[in-house]
Amino acid sequence: MSACAHRDDAGSYVLRALPDEDHERFEAHLATCEGCRREVADLQMAADTLPLAAVQVGPPPELRDRIMAVVRSEAELLSAAGERAGEPDADPAPAARTPRPRRRGLRWPVLSLRPLAAALAAGVLVAAGVVGGVVLSGGGDTSTVTGTVQIASAPDARASLQLSDDATKLEVRKMPPPPSGKVYQVWLKRPNRDPAPTTALFRVDANGSADVEIQRGRLKGVDQVLVTAEPDGGSMAPTSDPVIVASTA
């Protein structure tokens, strides 16, 4: 039993009744207080039974259909992305010829289903005709490629690729959210091939920012990284013009 001054917070904590800032403070406290950890573990068991008190009401079948449509679409996309990732690169390194192991776990970017309030009106995503300069910078193991954002209504939007041996990442800033019901999807373009889908689907936060890991390790044989706006769950082939183009070759 905890004799700690924070003991009474344990009940509020497991019920999620602490305001956000207090919640974080108490979590930090838990890391150092054995008594409160025990208290939380005990009370959590009681809190976990509370959902059973709700009258049981079945969800509508349409909800199941909607969820499964997204899940099947993403499973198909994941499968395709995994197969494409195994395709030989234009200039494969010896290690790249070895079939890659199946991915150990899904690493979907966290997506919100609710479109952000300021959804773009349809048709806003048009090529701005900006000639993109590619800037390669950085030394050692990491380099940065500046991409071109082709959204006429967002002249301040920025995109860059971070390339290193550990991972290839896309950073966007001041990007508008994708149109309602859509999500941004990253594509990898190899010479003389159609863009290959990736599982990197993302939305942006309220500041228009997102940091997206495209894949572990460096890109191989890819000359362009593209981003398009696609229906929730992503697509197997682009359904709209790219809103970001970053040339890596």
Add this chain to the structure above:
Amino acid sequence: MAFAQLADEDLMQLVRRGDAQAFEVVYDRHSTAAFSLAYRMTGTRNTAEDVVQEAFLSLWRSGARYDRTRGSVRTWVLGIVHNRAIDALRRSMVHDRRRASDEGIEERFEARERTDVEAARRDEARDVRQALGTLPAEQCKVIELAYFGGFTHSEIASMLDTPIGTVKGRMRLGLEKLRGQLGGLAEVMS
């Protein structure tokens, strides 16, 4: 593979590898409990549907985060739903129209085709409701306002015109009593 024969924990291993069929079975097993919790909390079917959709897609995309040593899949799913519903409530600040009316609702438990499972669920629900009913009214009230209403302890203190410290104490004492009364069930759930 007969997915329906697999335990939740085994299904989650497949979900983690992107198996949509395994996910479908997890959904079928827990969607009624998830929807019921979301509906009780948000009070509207549309919001409850949004919450359940967000929660299950989050589960699909982050299956790797499930850790069987920290509880059952059911508890994990309901925890996600609870958090999402609270987020929705606090975003919308719609605290007055959320009360779901239980009147006219035909209670439905999962697995109607399996009467043993359905009977067990009914027994569990009865036990929890009875245990809540035996708590002192002021303890039951703060627990319900916090857990199902999504209110913070300071909001509850203001609503009940009671010091925050008293509200916190009632929450803890009420949960301790609940834990004592439900004993085995609480351990099974967690």
